[in-house]
Amino acid sequence: MVRAENTQEYMELAAYVVKKAREMGAGQSEAFLINSRELSVDVREGQVETMKLAEDRGLGIRIFKEGRIGFAFTSDLDKQAVNDIIAQALKNSDKTTADDFNSLPETAGNYPQLDLFDPTIHQVPVEDKIALAKHIEEIAKNYDRRITNTERAAYFDVEYAVTLANSLGVAATYKGSYCGAYMDVVAEENGDSQTGFGLQFVLKYRDLDPKAIGEEAAEKAIHKLGAKTVPTQKAYVVFDPYVATNFLGVLAPALSAEAVQKGKSIFAGKVGQQVAASAISLIDNGAMPGQTGSAPFDGEGVPTSETVLVKDGQLQGFLHNAYTARKDKTQPTGNGIRGSFKSMPEVGTTNFYIKPGQVSREDVISQVDKGLYVTEVMGMHTANPISGDFSVGAAGIWIENGKFAYPVRGVAIAGNLLDLLKNVVAVADDLRFFGGKGAPTICIGGITISGH
Template sequence: MENLKKWVETSLKSGYDYEVYLERTEKLLVETSNEQPENLSKSKEVGLGIRVIKDFKQGFAYTTEISQESVIKCVKRAMESSELTPEDKGFVLNKNPFRGELKAIYDSEGTTISVEDRIEMLINLERLTKKLDKRVVGSRKSSLKELKVEVYCLNSYGLEYSYRTTYFSCFTSALAVENGEEAISYEYRAGRFIKDIDFEEMAKDVAFKATAQLKASSYETKVLPVVFFRDSATLLLEAFSSMFLGDSLTKNKTMLKGKENTPVGSPLLTIIDDGMLEHGLGSLELDAEGIPSRKNVVVERGVFKGFLHSLYTAVKCNAEPTGNSVRHSFKSLPTSGIRNLYIEKGPYSLDDLLSMYDETFLVLDLMGLHTVDPISGDFSLGASGIILKRGNKEKAVKGVVIGGNVKDLWEKLVGVGKDLRMYGHVGSPSILIEGITVGS
């Protein structure tokens, strides 16, 4: 790092502040299909992103070659791009001179598992899924991905930190067949340690969702209570998550602007973003700009408490940074983002939620999530799942549409499950909404 620092500083013109972000990544992906190995891929990538600031003008460039010549060229490109950038008071660097190596969240044991054993883990996952229900006849694809990441970051104000970490993610599918009719479902889990992935629960969930949707048909249009199964609730939360970000606030792209400390939902609704969540996919002591991570309560008992800020959006909005600066890679600038966002769990089991009303629609799959509007809060989504009468399955339905506004949905929240699960950076328990229009 000393050489890197020297290369940057000797090539910078007078008056420039700088930030250097170096990232090394190794990826291993194993895929199976119908209990057979299908694909194996390995890759490595190293790159360096350089951000420079002078007179509130910012420039950025990156390179995949870590040599003196390449770094000098990268610095020059960054300075050239800053000259074309309009002045913006939000272009500042973290002046906290933290120096040191961050606590490693690294699965030394998980990374030593052989490729053969990883294949066997996926095949066992498929076998277990089929064993749970004879109607499950196969899996179109299952995958297990490992990422090993090393990061070094420093700036001209003395900030200098490094860390290494691991990420694991697993995806599987289940194909169910009954009397010539088919239904397929999918399941995903991720964690910093491979032991964080509960393969048995994945098998149970994907088998349940696939078999529950067999013999599905259309449904009449009506308003009725809806339970979003935990992964569907998670997908819905993720689709609207940008409304909590400082970047959305600065661009007027959120329905929550001006609504701090006002009710936006039921008193049963608490939404948290926790950068220090144990083994969380987005957990780290510092955010991408070196701001200390923390637990941020975004919505507390139905009241919106505030936005999630990077250093830039905090300056622009005259607020404090919340430790929510993220970088997607060395090729991108830091921006505000979620760390570990989730709806706080409640006291009810899934069966409790499904039995609270005479008739309930359990949503097991959502389609069209990319169409939701975080500015207005409006959504209209395709859905499939189960109609239950007094807690017992009445029929499977598909091709129905559920729509409305997310604020109305939050206000009609009448039950929160205790089955909170994290699906990557976002999580939720199952939730019960008092009434949503469901129709064909």
């Protein structure tokens, strides 16, 4: 468990690093420490297949000297090792190119108060967590006689503490945790075999819902049995929240100011323009209560906040860390993301989502005369975040006269992300997060579905 005494020790160590770096010749300096513990349990057919417990801790140091950055890291927190990497960071700065925009962010504002740590996650015995994974598997297997096999039932949790101090006066720390579970099953009927999964991430252990996870996995697998292809045609396409979130993963890099500055974004030069249908608003909010991507400050000590990127279809701006903000003569948005003490902050999303609409998923589907409700896409990694072009395999359920008709597979959908955004005709109210990204059900008009 991330103990309070460790947190105090890390605050003292971070302050020491900043002071020592200054004494050794750094113009500006920053110490970033992470202490984390991760547990994962995989169960199959009622037996534990794997169980892993990993702990990690370390220190990353950034120094700024005459416009140059030096970076070094270590997992050895003894005083001599720390002194050595301060010296290494200074030495590394001699090899980098000077840039007037290289500097720590100015200290600004108060940090949001967030409830991110659940002590229950550590207090619950491992045996109970194993039992939870087994219970999810049992629920899925008992859901329907056509569920014949379970590929994997998994439970996982993470606890972490982040500490940051810099030479501009920032000295802050916070603790966080989250847990989740996953279920993957196989359904069979008349020689047809299909898979389905259920997934949930939560901040609080008590919020995990084994029944919902197991039933979701089983239901998805069963709904795909007997699937067939459809003729090639233009029709409405409805993305379920998981599929819509997959597309958000491709869009996210294009809304980074870093990508724009490097000429690698489809949104470059479009601020103030209509880039999506009026039903679409895209938001990133690192201070969002109850979400796993939330934190009081980013990897540079900048307070997190809500950033509206697209409002009612109109592009408002981009995500910034300290460097890109200085380059664009604006303020950082709290999106200097750091996955580890081993890396420097890069521009990234926190809780990135499509703002939900006012109508239910059922209402959206009832308005579709003919179309495809997409529950799965294949090959999303081939989508081009720079041009926006995509072509992915798809599976789902055919819609006729506003009702589900039969399962579909063996089709593909292709197009451009900007065209897709502009053709959104409805957004439902069922926003769902999958980790740090979330979306409701959305309906898009006029997409080509390639079948037989």
